[in-house]
Amino acid sequence: MSRQRPLTRIAWCRRPLLYSNRRYATQQSPQTTASTAHQSLPPGWEDEALSLSDFSQLPHKDFGKNQLMETNEEFKRSLRKILRQLPPITYAFAYGSGVFPQSDATTSRVTHSPHPDAPEAILKWQKGGGKMIDFMLATRFSQHFHSLNLREHRDHYSFLGSLGSGVVSHVQDAYGAGAYFNPYITINGTMIKYAVVNLDTLHRDLTDWDTLYLAGRLHKPVKILFEEPNIRVANQRNLLSAVRCALLLLPPQFTEKQLYSTIAGLSYQGDPRMTYGSEHPKKIDNIVTHQIKNFRYLYHDLITSLPNISYVDGHATSKAAWMDDPKLDLKLSQDMDVERRSNMVRRLPKSFREKVYFLYQRKFAIPGREFQEMLEASKDEDEKGGLKKPVGGKFDRRIAAENDLPDMVTKAIDQTVKWPSTVQSVKGVLTAGPARAWRYLQEKREKGRMKG
Incomplete structure (x- = not known):
């Protein structure tokens, strides 16, 4: 069965999608965004079932600007030129x-670049051009995208391409996390890997955490190149959910790096690539250490918007350019009050929250009928299709009072991530083809053997 389902909360624009209709990611300096804390998070925005057709309908003109990571203009332009070679x-x-680097510049240089003839802007940004560039592409109609892409770029596909766009899109949507990867593709002299995902699938994972495969990638700094207003709102929910989930795993006091490492590690929990040594053993630590500035730009406004978390060194955040200081590792604290934590449990994404509920149903031995009634009462939608204000109920408070809550949340993460990631990895043999899949695995295994 296909994973595609119609969006229930979004009325999509019905005009034909052309390149001229694309909305570029509006670039604003993160420093500017950071100085306008709270302006991008108007009160009550989470409790509205927004259906947007244009960016002018966002809750605030600066809403979600924290998602727009800063790079130089030439690098950004080079990435967009690559995507223009593909269907809309x-x-x-x-x-x-x-x-974004995951190691020191001095250790990231390589003697051989994977790019046969990359633009100068890419080589300069990568300080030698030693890394394949990964893209995630979301389209409203997967089969149409693959049909056009097969016509222009048949060599991007494995043997599955010979079976037609219908088979390709079915394999994409029906198995794993709903993504179809084409690795080791050269466009504009640049080696890339790109994944195609249906827009509905992306939106659902951002809001519900069905698999955390797509949502987890956006928990970390990424360079958004083309935007859609409903996805910006959904991703803001996703980022705030990541903070709440991390808080449920953390002690009363912790540091910035502990918080961001917990967030970055959510989607790797249960991922077979981490379990079987197919990733760098210090991948999460490297991501956070070398991107601490971008993590601050991404999450600072969200942190300050929550009533139950605060900076212990609050005065440090008032200093000019504090976000740019990689040596800082500020301390934070959270309120462990049961009422506040029950509200966080209740506000977890729907699919993920239900997994936590099921774990506690078994622990508390709650009868099936009673449990189903509890699930029905905790639905996110009201009778008119709008969102209900999520406030922790009796069951949420009971969960929040349990000492094993971090362990149960960890189990729910593992249940969410493990199967889709495993199937997605196996699917890669079909979508990439045996030769490219083996090459990719060998490179990942090489990273897994690294120590630094």
Whole structure:
């Protein structure tokens, strides 16, 4: 069965999608965003079922600007030129070590670049051009995208391409996390890997955490290249959910790096690539250490918007350019009051929250009928299709009072991530083809053997 389902909360624009209709990610300096804390998070925005057709309908003109990471203009332009060689897409971002460093510049230089003839802007940004660039592309109609792409770029596909766009889109949507990867593709002299995902699938994972495969990538700094207003709102919910989930895992006091490492590690929990040594053993630590500035730009406003978390060193955040200081590792504290934590449990994304509920149903031995009634009472939608204000109920408070809550949340993460990630990895043999899949695995295994 296909994973595609119609969006229930979004009325999409019905005009034909052309390149001229794409909305570029509006670039604003993160420093400017940070100085306008709270302006991008108007009160009550989470409790509204927004249905947007244009960016002018966002809750605030600066809403979600924290998601727009800063790079130089030439690098950004080079990435967009690559995507223009592919069929039209609605939303896209570049991610991974080819976009934001995960190691020191002195150790990231390589003697051989994977790019046969990359633009100078990419080589300069990568300080030698040693990294393949990863893209995630979201389209409203996957089969149409693949049909056009197969016509122009048949060599991007494995043997599955010979079976037609219907089979390709079915494999994309029906198995794993709903993404279809084409690795080791050269466009404009640049080696890239790109994944195609249906816009509905992306939106659902951002809001519900069905798999955390897509939402987890956006928990970390990425370079958004083409935007869609409903996805910006959904991703803001996703980022705030990541903070809440991390808080449920953390002690009363912790540091910035502990918080961001917990957030960055959510989608790796249960991922077979981490379990079987197919990733760098210090991947999460490297991501946070070398991108601490971008993590602050991404999450600072969200942190200050929550009533139960605060900076212990609050005066430090009032200093000019504090976000740019990589040596800082500010302390934070959270209120462990049961009422506040029950509200966080209740505000977890729907699919993920239900997994936590099921774990406690078994622990408390709650009868099935009684439990189903509790699930019905805790639905996110009201009778008119709008969102109900999520406030922790009796069951949430009971959960929040349990000492094993961090362990249960960890189990729910593992249940969410493990199966889709495993199937997605196996699917890669089909979508990439045996030769490219083996090459990709060998490179990942090499990273897994690294120590620094």
